[in-house]
Amino acid sequence: MHLARAAQAEDARLDGHRGVMRAVKKAVVLALHPDSPKVGDPAVVRAASEWTAELEALQADDGLFAGGDNLASPPDSAFTINDAALTVRLLRDVTWPDDLHERLTRIVRAAAPALLAGGVHTPNHRWELAAALARSGTVLDAPALLDRAREWLSEGIDVDADGLYSERSPNYASRVSNPSLTVLADLLDRPDLLDVVHRNLHAQLDLTSRDGTVETLHSRRQDQHDPFPLGPFLGQLTRAALHHSCARCADGARRAADAPGVPAVDVLAERLLDPSLAAPLPAGTSPGRVRRLFRDARLLRETRQDTEFTVYGGSDVPAAGRIASGLACNPTFLRMRAGAVAVESVRLSRDFFGLGPFRAEEMSVSGDRIVLRETVSAAYYQPLPPAARHDDGGYALEHEGRFAARMSFGQRSRDPVTLTTTVDVRLHSDGADLTVTTDGPATAHALEIALSPGGELTGAVPLGDDRFELVAGTATYTADGATLRIGPGAGSGPDRPPVYRPGEAYTVTGGTDALGGTRLYLAWRSPGAVEVALRYHPPEWQTPGSTRSG
Numbered sequence: 001m002h003l004a005r006a007a008q009a010e011d012a013r014l015d016g017h018r019g020v021m022r023a024v025k026k027a028v029v030l031a032l033h034p035d036s037p038k039v040g041d042p043a044v045v046r047a048a049s050e051w052t053a054e055l056e057a058l059q060a061d062d063g064l065f066a067g068g069d070n071l072a073s074p075p076d077s078a079f080t081i082n083d084a085a086l087t088v089r090l091l092r093d094v095t096w097p098d099d100l101h102e103r104l105t106r107i108v109r110a111a112a113p114a115l116l117a118g119g120v121h122t123p124n125h126r127w128e129l130a131a132a133l134a135r136s137g138t139v140l141d142a143p144a145l146l147d148r149a150r151e152w153l154s155e156g157i158d159v160d161a162d163g164l165y166s167e168r169s170p171n172y173a174s175r176v177s178n179p180s181l182t183v184l185a186d187l188l189d190r191p192d193l194l195d196v197v198h199r200n201l202h203a204q205l206d207l208t209s210r211d212g213t214v215e216t217l218h219s220r221r222q223d224q225h226d227p228f229p230l231g232p233f234l235g236q237l238t239r240a241a242l243h244h245s246c247a248r249c250a251d252g253a254r255r256a257a258d259a260p261g262v263p264a265v266d267v268l269a270e271r272l273l274d275p276s277l278a279a280p281l282p283a284g285t286s287p288g289r290v291r292r293l294f295r296d297a298r299l300l301r302e303t304r305q306d307t308e309f310t311v312y313g314g315s316d317v318p319a320a321g322r323i324a325s326g327l328a329c330n331p332t333f334l335r336m337r338a339g340a341v342a343v344e345s346v347r348l349s350r351d352f353f354g355l356g357p358f359r360a361e362e363m364s365v366s367g368d369r370i371v372l373r374e375t376v377s378a379a380y381y382q383p384l385p386p387a388a389r390h391d392d393g394g395y396a397l398e399h400e401g402r403f404a405a406r407m408s409f410g411q412r413s414r415d416p417v418t419l420t421t422t423v424d425v426r427l428h429s430d431g432a433d434l435t436v437t438t439d440g441p442a443t444a445h446a447l448e449i450a451l452s453p454g455g456e457l458t459g460a461v462p463l464g465d466d467r468f469e470l471v472a473g474t475a476t477y478t479a480d481g482a483t484l485r486i487g488p489g490a491g492s493g494p495d496r497p498p499v500y501r502p503g504e505a506y507t508v509t510g511g512t513d514a515l516g517g518t519r520l521y522l523a524w525r526s527p528g529a530v531e532v533a534l535r536y537h538p539p540e541w542q543t544p545g546s547t548r549s550g
Contacts, residue, residue, distance in 0.1 A: 004035040006264035016067035017058045021080045024051045024104070025087045026265045032094060033268050045097050052103050055080075063111035064118075074118025075125035078132035081111050082183075085135035090272055092139075108136050116148050122326070123165065124172045126152050127180035134187040150188060157181070160296040163199035168297055168328065169221040170207070170214040173200055174232035179266075182236070198240050198249070204233060205252045206292040207301055209308055209337065212259040217312045217335070218297040220328045225513065231261030235270055241281050251284030297328075298363040300370055304429060307536065310335040311425050313360030313372040321401060323356075323505040329513070331357040333372055334425060336432060338536040340480035342452035345515055346534075348436060349500045350526070351444045352419050353378035353402055356503025360423070368427040375421075378402055379414040402504065417441060419526070431484070431535035438526035444496045445526055449486060449534070451518040455479035459487075460520055469498040469521045477520075481539030489522055490530050496523035 008030060027048035030038040038044045058065055064077045084104050091101040115133055120126050130152040137145030158166035165177050178197045185193035207215040213227040234256040241250035256262065271277045290303045298314030311334055316327035323329050334346040348358035360372035379400070388411045395408035419440030426433045438445065451457070459475035460468035468475070474487030492498070498521035502512045524530050 002035075003262075003264045003268055004030075004033060004037065006262060007033075007268050008037065010264050017055060017065035017077070017080045018067075018083075020051050020055045020058065021083045021087075022265070024048050024055065024100075025083045025269065027051065028087050028090055028100070029265050029268050029272065032090060032272060036268075042097070045100075048100055049098055052100060052107075055084075055107065056103065059107060059110060063114045074115050075120045075122075075129045077111055077118075078115060078125075078129045081108055081115065081132045082128065082135055082180075084108050085132065085139050086269060086273075088139045089135075090269060105139065109140055112136050112140060112142060112145060116145060123158050123167050124176040124180075126155065127157075127184070128176050131180035131183040134184055138187055146188065149184065153184060153188070153190070153193075157193070157196050159196050159200065162292075162294045162296060163196075163201075163203035164218075164294060164297055165200065167220045167326075169219040169223055170204055170216060170228045171219075171223040171232075172221055173204065174236070175263075178233075178236045182239070194240075194243070197236060198244055198246070201233065201237055201240050201249055201252065203292075203294070204230075205248060206290060208252075208255070210303070211337075212255055215299070215301060215310055215335075217310060217330050217332055218294065218299045218314050218328055219330075220316065220326055224328060224330045229259045229261040230256045231259035232256075232263055234262050235267045235277075238267070238281065239270070239277060242277065242279055245282055247283055247285040248287075250281040251286055253281055254284060293365055298360070300365060302427065306338050307429065307431070308335075308337045309427055309432065311363075311370045311372075311427075313363030313370075315359035317356075317359050318361040318374060318376075323503075329359075331359050331513070333358065333360060333423060334432065334434070336534065337452075338430075338484075339482045339539075340452070341455065341477060341482045341484045341536060343449055343484070343534060344452055344517070345448070345450040346434070347448045347450075347500065347515075348421070348423065349446045349448060350419070350421075350438075351501065352376060352440075353417070354501075354504035354507070355402055356505060357501070358421050358423065370425040370427070372423040372425070373421070375418060377416050377418045379416045381407065381409060381412040381414055384408060384412055419443070428535070430537070431533070434532045434534070435529060436532070437529040440527055443526055445524055445530075446496070446498050446500065447522045447530075447532060448500045448515075449520045449522075450515045451477050451484075451520065452479065453517055455518070457518065457520070461492075463498060463521075466517060467498070467519050467521065469523065475520060477518075483537040485533070485535050485537065486520060486522075487533065488531075490524040490532075492523060496525055498523045 027044045030036045031044045064072055065080055085108050088104045130149040133145045133149040165173055181193040181197050204214055208230050212230045216223045216228050237249045237253035237256055240246050241253050292301050300311040302309045317329055320327055331347050332345040336343045355376050358374055360374050362373040364371045395406045397406045398409045400409040422437045424435040456478045460470045462468055470489040471492040472489040474485050477484045500514050506512050
């Protein structure tokens with residue numbers, strides 16, 4: 001990969017002040033880096049000056065920048081100031097044709113009081129803000145800014161025993177926490193922070209599939225519903241490989257270099273400041289079978305010779321009792337892949353008071369057997385006691401866990417209705433077996449299996465919108481000759497609709513977390529137990545007759 005060409009093609013302009021400053025940084029890097037086809041280009045120098053003028057106009061009197069969801073935000077402004085202070089450092093020891101260094105320094109100085117006094121509202125904001133304080137304090141020679149960065153660090157780093165930050169997000173790990181902690185380690189003489197970053201990188205590598213995507217099911221942020229590439233970790237993996245002589249990170253850096261999302265401008269900027277980062281990587285290592293249980297996140301990742309598995313039971317929704325920003329809400333509990341055939345998601349939907357799909361509260365692992373459990377409950381309410389009754393019918397507006405009404409729920413006795421679900425997952429070299437056991441009222445359940453695009457499905461009943469129902473026997477899904485067999489079906493009928501229900505938390509506002517693409521449903525009635533096998537077969541395995549569905 002030629003980083004200079006990639007940097008030139010990189011779309012640095014995002015919305016608002018952050019995008020403007022990134023465009024300035026990109027222009028400076030392209031003008032300075034010896035490998036750049038634009039080195040010393042007067043047009044690039046002029047562009048940097050023009051974008052800096054735009055940035056100057058966006059800075060408010062208090063030194064902050066407005067824009068986005070967070071208003072008058074010190075941490076959001078810190079992203080821009082981090083890039084500005086970095087660019088000041090790039091310009092410090094070089095000859096530049098105009099006064100860009102002084103102008104960017106004034107921008108950093110104007111923001112310093114607000115960053116010094118400002119607060120945050122997400123975990124990663126602390127480290128972004130602290131990094132901006134440390135960088136600003138260094139370029140401005142302002143000890144108070146450095147002390148404030150140390151104050152934020154004194155809270156301790158929100159990393160668990162498995163190396164995952166509390167937000168469990170590869171997006172924020174790669175773009176905020178890891179880069180920020182690396183800056184703080186360098187500028188505040190905190191080498192222990194590099195060890196935190198190194199542990200996180202090993203966690204991310206254990207979460208990375210053969211196709212170069214990092215698992216996101218367990219994330220507490222926006223990326224929990226989308227694939228995330230390894231590319232943004234390139235600079236961090238390169239540094240860890242070189243500075244820790246880490247063969248695992250060296251292998252990861254080579255993989256990241258070929259993945260989407262490489263931040264080429266940032267990588268080149270780091271090499272301008274530290275030329276040792278351009279050194280050849282040490283020899284790598286490509287482990288065969290990798291098995292990692294992330295205990296706090298309740299997520300098992302396993303890569304075998306022919307298959308990959310993710311089993312997940314770490315949703316925050318059961319404990320929090322709601323869907324919310326900052327919570328892990330994804331109800332997918334199993335993913336698996338073998339070659340071109342993949343199960344992108346397995347979810348368990350059910351009709352139970354609009355409380356949504358199965359999300360495990362507990363997860364136990366014993367060898368190749370993983371057991372997920374959940375108990376959900378709703379209630380019917382008895383009349384209010386005489387002392388709590390009002391002739392005008394005016395009662396307190398309360399939310400009782402699933403529904404809100406002026407009913408003074410807290411003063412009423414409850415008749416609970418409870419559903420306990422156990423999902424027993426058994427992993428095999430060629431797939432997995434599921435046993436779903438339910439204990440509670442008679443109601444409809446539907447197992448949703450979302451399949452990778454482009455394959456052919458046979459043995460299932462088309463429902464429209466790329467949805468299918470397996471009524472009896474087995475279904476087969478084939479892509480590039482490899483085949484997945486699924487079954488047996490559990491019957492059909494109007495009392496067991498083959499649908500996915502996201503729950504009232506979404507539908508009350510017209511929203512959903514439903515997946516698209518090819519989805520196969522197996523429907524049944526509880527209580528009882530249902531067994532479903534998902535087994536792969538190599539390309540030479542053939543099924544006569546097929547129906548295109550992807």
